[in-house]
Amino acid sequence: xxxxxxxxxxxxxxxxxxxxxxxxxxxxxxxxxxxxxxxxxxxxxxxxxxxxxxxxxxxxxxxxxxxxxxxxxxxxxxxxxxxxxxxxxxxxxxxxxxxxxxxxxxxxxxxxxxxxxxxxxxxxxxxxxxxxxxxxxxxxxxx
Amino acid sequence: xxxxxxxxxxxxxxxxxxxxxxxxxxxxxxxxxxxxxxxxxxxxxxxxxxxxxxxxxxxxxxxxxxxxxxxxxxxxxxxxxxxxxxxxxxxxxxxxxxxxxxxxxxxxxxxxxxxxxxxxxxxxxxxxxxxxxxxxxxxxxxx
DNA sequence: TTGACAAATGCAACTATGTTGCATTATTAT
DNA sequence: ATAATAATGCAACATAGTTGCATTTGTCAA
Ligand SMILES: [Mn+2]
Ligand SMILES: [Mn+2]
Ligand SMILES: [Zn+2]
Ligand SMILES: [Zn+2]
Numbered sequence: 001x002x003x004x005x006x007x008x009x010x011x012x013x014x015x016x017x018x019x020x021x022x023x024x025x026x027x028x029x030x031x032x033x034x035x036x037x038x039x040x041x042x043x044x045x046x047x048x049x050x051x052x053x054x055x056x057x058x059x060x061x062x063x064x065x066x067x068x069x070x071x072x073x074x075x076x077x078x079x080x081x082x083x084x085x086x087x088x089x090x091x092x093x094x095x096x097x098x099x100x101x102x103x104x105x106x107x108x109x110x111x112x113x114x115x116x117x118x119x120x121x122x123x124x125x126x127x128x129x130x131x132x133x134x135x136x137x138x139x140x141x142x143x
Numbered sequence: 144x145x146x147x148x149x150x151x152x153x154x155x156x157x158x159x160x161x162x163x164x165x166x167x168x169x170x171x172x173x174x175x176x177x178x179x180x181x182x183x184x185x186x187x188x189x190x191x192x193x194x195x196x197x198x199x200x201x202x203x204x205x206x207x208x209x210x211x212x213x214x215x216x217x218x219x220x221x222x223x224x225x226x227x228x229x230x231x232x233x234x235x236x237x238x239x240x241x242x243x244x245x246x247x248x249x250x251x252x253x254x255x256x257x258x259x260x261x262x263x264x265x266x267x268x269x270x271x272x273x274x275x276x277x278x279x280x281x282x283x284x285x286x
Numbered sequence: 287t288t289g290a291c292a293a294a295t296g297c298a299a300c301t302a303t304g305t306t307g308c309a310t311t312a313t314t315a316t
Numbered sequence: 317a318t319a320a321t322a323a324t325g326c327a328a329c330a331t332a333g334t335t336g337c338a339t340t341t342g343t344c345a346a
Contacts, residue, residue, distance in 0.1 A: 017293055017342050038332080053296050058333060060294095076275070078221050078303075079332060093269055104263060112255040117278065120247060126236055126280035132219070133276045135260065137269035160313050160322055181303075196325050201304060203323095221332070222303060 004030055007069055014067075021045065021052045025060050026069070034101055035073050035081035035092065075099070075134060093135045097142035104135060147173055150212055157210075164188065164195045168203050169212070177244055178216050178224035178235065218242070218277060236278045240285035247278060 004027050008018055028044050029036070038057050045052055052060075061082055064070040073081040075094050090105040117129045147170050151161055171187050172179070181200050188195055195203075204225055207213040216224040218237050233248040260272045 012343095015293085015343090019294065019342070021295085054332090055297080055334080056295055063294095072219075074217055074219050076215075076217050078223070080221070093263055093267060093272075095269070096271075102267060102269075104259070106255075106259050106262070109255045109259050112249075112252045116247070116249050116252050119249070120236055120278060120280070124236060124245060124280075125283035126238070126245075127286055128239075129236075129278055129280040131276065131278050133274065135263060135272055135274050137263070137267075137272040140268035143270055155314095158314090158322085162313075162323065164324085197303090198305080198326080199324055206323095 010067070010069075016063075021050060021056060022060060024048065024050060025057075026064070029064075029070055029082070029084040033084060033086075034103075035075075035083040037079050037081055039079075073134075074132070076136060091133045091135065093137060095139035095142055096136050097138060100139045100141075109133075153210070153212075159206075164193060164199060165203060165206075167191065167193060168200075169207070172207075172213055172225070172227040176227060176229075177246075178218075178226040180222050180224055182222070216277075217275070219279060234276045234278065236280060238282035238285055239279050240281060243282045243284075252276075 004023075007026055008023070011018060011022075024045060025041060028041060038054070038061060041057055041061075042052070042054060045057075061070070061072075065072060065082075068085055070082045071085045073083065073092070075081060075092075076096065077099070088105070089110060090103045093102045093104050095101070113131055113133070117131065120126060120129050147166075150169055151166070154161060154165075167188060168184060171184060181197070181204060184200055184204075185195070185197060188200075204213070204215075208215055208225075211228055213225045214228045216226065216235070218224060218235075219239065220242070231248070232253060233246045236245045236247050238244070256274055256276070260274065263269060263272050
């Protein structure tokens with residue numbers, strides 16, 4: 001079962017349209033399988049001679065977020081990153097210099113984080129606890 | 144031993160000047176003991192009839208970062224937050240709606256994170272690994 | 287195949303946050 | 317008090333993202 005087709009079906013079932021730009025953006029997310037910025041999406045489309053306006057890019061991002069197809073990440077930068085939402089829970093290792101990114105994951109760490117989230121629920125007035133954990137460093141090229 | 148005086152001494156020892164604005168900003172960081180934005184610093188100074196230009200605020204932040212007196216944090220927002228650098232390693236619980244912030248800490252979690260950082264050093268080309276871990280939720284008022 | 291209708295887009299103008307170059311002012315040591 | 321230089325103010329600029337509104341496009345049903 002093709003992941004992009006299953007996303008298309010989801011959109012159609014809600015009555016949303018499958019435009020050329022939307023399909024390209026969805027497939028870009030699937031192919032990259034890594035966090036990308038709005039600007040990177042624009043550049044990718046531009047190379048394929050598809051000139052979507054930046055407003056449209058941001059509206060697509062908002063739309064895909066709303067439908068839980070992508071997720072938003074905030075690294076040390078001011079700009080937001082987005083990646084396709086998959087079932088595997090993972091975090092990132094980001095180069096402080098060039099933003100090259102790798103996935104990282106640890107079952108032991110997730111267990112500890114879940115414990116922490118339970119403690120927070122019990123010990124504070126906050127509800128709906130989520131977390132963001134990212135690692136930063138210098139990649140080989142940037143050392 | 145007064146913490147603000149020890150910071151003043153450090154600055155003087157490097158030959159930097161103790162201006163009215165700089166002292167107020169340092170003391171604001173010490174008093175608040177929580178992450179604040181550039182804009183919050185401006186507002187604080189404005190209330191005390193000290194109108195430092197925004198350029199000056201940003202240059203002070205850069206300066207205090209350079210000297211490791213404050214640290215920079217990035218939550219889910221586009222804007223950066225800054226807090227006084229203390230010896231206690233901690234993370235934050237931030238309200239997604241109003242940005243109200245509490246400190247959180249867990250020795251067990253830090254141990255697990257350190258293990259992860261060692262694994263990353265061993266298993267990737269990255270060096271100088273750091274981490275950012277923040278929790279998000281909805282505070283009492285915003286639920 | 288063609289309308290009709292809603293969804294999606296383009297555009298201009300705008301906002302928020304932060305940065306740069308350069309002339310002027312304030313702090314410090316002597 | 318003076319000289320040296322750190323710090324500031326200002327205008328202009330940069331980047332990332334947002335909003336209102338007119339126009340275009342995709343879809344479904346006739
Ligand atoms: Mn996690
Ligand atoms: Mn930590
Ligand atoms: Zn790099
Ligand atoms: Zn709140």
